[in-house]
Amino acid sequence: MSPATPNQEPRVGVGAFILNNEGKVLLGKRKGSHGAGTWALPGGHLEFGETFENCAEREILEETGLAIRNIQFLTATNNVMPAENKHYVTVFVGGSIYGEVTEPKLMEPEKCEAWEWVSWDEIVSLAQKVMNGEVDEKRKLFSPLVNLVEQRSGFRPSL
Secondary structure (H helix, E strand, C coil), rough: CCCCCCCHCCCCEEEEEEEECCCCCCEEECCCCCCEEEEEEEECCCCCCCCCHHHHHHHHHHHCCCCEEEEEEEEEEEEEHHHHCEEEEEEEEEEEEEECCCCCCCCCCCCCCEEECHHHHHHHHHHHHHHCCCCCCCCEECCHHHHHHHCCCCCCCCC
Protein backbone atom coordinates (compact mmCIF):
# COMPACT_ATOMS: atom_id res chain seq x y z
CA MET A 1 0.00 0.00 0.00
CA SER A 2 1.38 3.40 -0.93
CA PRO A 3 1.65 6.21 1.62
CA ALA A 4 -1.40 8.43 1.91
CA THR A 5 -1.38 11.90 0.44
CA PRO A 6 -2.86 14.71 2.55
CA ASN A 7 -6.28 14.54 0.89
CA GLN A 8 -6.37 10.78 1.50
CA GLU A 9 -5.89 10.89 5.27
CA PRO A 10 -8.96 9.52 7.06
CA ARG A 11 -10.98 12.14 8.90
CA VAL A 12 -13.41 11.72 11.77
CA GLY A 13 -17.02 12.75 11.30
CA VAL A 14 -19.70 12.69 13.98
CA GLY A 15 -23.32 12.00 13.08
CA ALA A 16 -26.01 12.47 15.70
CA PHE A 17 -29.26 10.61 16.04
CA ILE A 18 -31.89 12.91 17.45
CA LEU A 19 -35.22 11.20 17.95
CA ASN A 20 -38.48 13.07 18.37
CA ASN A 21 -41.46 11.98 20.51
CA GLU A 22 -42.70 9.76 17.65
CA GLY A 23 -39.35 7.94 17.50
CA LYS A 24 -38.42 9.55 14.16
CA VAL A 25 -34.87 10.55 13.28
CA LEU A 26 -33.82 14.02 12.09
CA LEU A 27 -32.27 14.06 8.60
CA GLY A 28 -31.00 17.02 6.59
CA LYS A 29 -30.54 17.33 2.84
CA ARG A 30 -26.86 18.11 2.26
CA LYS A 31 -25.84 21.00 0.07
CA GLY A 32 -22.53 22.42 -1.10
CA SER A 33 -20.16 19.65 0.06
CA HIS A 34 -19.40 16.01 -0.59
CA GLY A 35 -22.64 14.09 -0.55
CA ALA A 36 -24.58 17.11 -1.85
CA GLY A 37 -28.20 16.17 -2.55
CA THR A 38 -28.18 13.28 -0.08
CA TRP A 39 -29.94 12.99 3.27
CA ALA A 40 -27.78 12.74 6.38
CA LEU A 41 -27.82 13.08 10.14
CA PRO A 42 -26.81 16.41 11.62
CA GLY A 43 -23.16 16.49 12.59
CA GLY A 44 -19.75 17.39 11.28
CA HIS A 45 -16.01 17.12 11.66
CA LEU A 46 -14.40 16.35 14.98
CA GLU A 47 -12.10 19.21 15.94
CA PHE A 48 -8.73 18.78 17.65
CA GLY A 49 -9.14 17.96 21.35
CA GLU A 50 -12.93 17.72 21.12
CA THR A 51 -14.98 14.82 22.48
CA PHE A 52 -17.56 13.08 20.29
CA GLU A 53 -20.26 14.42 22.60
CA ASN A 54 -19.01 18.03 22.47
CA CYS A 55 -18.74 17.83 18.69
CA ALA A 56 -22.34 16.61 18.38
CA GLU A 57 -23.63 19.25 20.78
CA ARG A 58 -21.78 22.05 18.92
CA GLU A 59 -22.68 20.89 15.42
CA ILE A 60 -26.36 20.33 16.20
CA LEU A 61 -26.75 23.75 17.76
CA GLU A 62 -24.93 25.38 14.79
CA GLU A 63 -26.93 23.47 12.16
CA THR A 64 -30.41 23.20 13.69
CA GLY A 65 -30.67 25.57 16.64
CA LEU A 66 -31.53 22.55 18.81
CA ALA A 67 -29.86 21.93 22.15
CA ILE A 68 -29.22 18.28 22.99
CA ARG A 69 -28.19 16.43 26.12
CA ASN A 70 -27.71 12.86 27.34
CA ILE A 71 -25.37 12.31 24.41
CA GLN A 72 -23.99 8.81 24.17
CA PHE A 73 -21.79 6.84 21.79
CA LEU A 74 -23.78 4.35 19.67
CA THR A 75 -21.44 2.88 17.03
CA ALA A 76 -18.97 3.78 14.26
CA THR A 77 -18.49 2.96 10.58
CA ASN A 78 -15.65 3.03 8.08
CA ASN A 79 -16.55 5.07 4.98
CA VAL A 80 -14.32 5.12 1.93
CA MET A 81 -15.67 7.41 -0.81
CA PRO A 82 -13.47 6.70 -3.86
CA ALA A 83 -15.37 9.00 -6.23
CA GLU A 84 -14.66 11.93 -3.89
CA ASN A 85 -11.21 10.72 -2.83
CA LYS A 86 -12.29 10.82 0.82
CA HIS A 87 -12.09 8.41 3.74
CA TYR A 88 -14.02 8.98 6.96
CA VAL A 89 -14.55 7.16 10.19
CA THR A 90 -18.03 8.20 11.22
CA VAL A 91 -18.86 8.09 14.90
CA PHE A 92 -22.59 7.86 15.57
CA VAL A 93 -23.97 9.27 18.81
CA GLY A 94 -27.49 9.77 20.11
CA GLY A 95 -28.94 12.56 22.18
CA SER A 96 -32.23 14.03 23.32
CA ILE A 97 -33.57 17.52 22.70
CA TYR A 98 -33.97 19.83 25.65
CA GLY A 99 -35.04 23.42 26.06
CA GLU A 100 -37.83 25.39 24.46
CA VAL A 101 -36.82 24.83 20.82
CA THR A 102 -38.02 21.39 19.72
CA GLU A 103 -38.13 21.77 15.93
CA PRO A 104 -35.02 22.28 13.78
CA LYS A 105 -34.32 25.53 11.95
CA LEU A 106 -32.20 25.98 8.81
CA MET A 107 -29.31 27.72 10.54
CA GLU A 108 -26.79 27.06 7.72
CA PRO A 109 -28.79 27.26 4.47
CA GLU A 110 -25.56 27.14 2.45
CA LYS A 111 -24.90 23.64 3.87
CA CYS A 112 -28.39 22.18 4.34
CA GLU A 113 -31.49 22.52 2.17
CA ALA A 114 -34.11 21.09 4.55
CA TRP A 115 -34.68 19.14 7.77
CA GLU A 116 -37.19 16.29 8.02
CA TRP A 117 -38.20 13.70 10.61
CA VAL A 118 -37.94 10.18 9.10
CA SER A 119 -38.62 6.75 10.58
CA TRP A 120 -35.66 4.42 11.11
CA ASP A 121 -37.49 1.76 9.07
CA GLU A 122 -37.63 4.16 6.10
CA ILE A 123 -33.89 4.85 6.43
CA VAL A 124 -33.16 1.11 6.48
CA SER A 125 -35.39 0.58 3.43
CA LEU A 126 -33.62 3.36 1.51
CA ALA A 127 -30.21 1.96 2.47
CA GLN A 128 -31.19 -1.54 1.38
CA LYS A 129 -32.26 -0.18 -2.02
CA VAL A 130 -28.80 1.32 -2.48
CA MET A 131 -27.19 -1.93 -1.34
CA ASN A 132 -29.29 -3.75 -3.98
CA GLY A 133 -28.16 -1.34 -6.70
CA GLU A 134 -31.43 0.59 -6.83
CA VAL A 135 -31.60 4.37 -6.78
CA ASP A 136 -34.31 6.42 -5.10
CA GLU A 137 -34.11 9.80 -6.82
CA LYS A 138 -36.50 11.35 -4.29
CA ARG A 139 -34.45 10.57 -1.19
CA LYS A 140 -30.82 9.49 -1.54
CA LEU A 141 -28.98 8.68 1.67
CA PHE A 142 -25.50 9.94 2.49
CA SER A 143 -23.12 6.97 2.19
CA PRO A 144 -22.23 6.75 5.93
CA LEU A 145 -25.92 6.03 6.67
CA VAL A 146 -25.97 3.31 4.01
CA ASN A 147 -22.75 1.92 5.48
CA LEU A 148 -24.27 1.97 8.95
CA VAL A 149 -27.09 -0.31 7.80
CA GLU A 150 -24.66 -2.51 5.88
CA GLN A 151 -21.82 -2.68 8.45
CA ARG A 152 -23.94 -2.81 11.63
CA SER A 153 -26.75 -5.24 10.82
CA GLY A 154 -29.53 -5.02 13.38
CA PHE A 155 -28.53 -1.55 14.63
CA ARG A 156 -31.43 0.60 15.87
CA PRO A 157 -30.93 4.10 17.24
CA SER A 158 -32.09 4.48 20.83
CA LEU A 159 -31.54 6.84 23.68
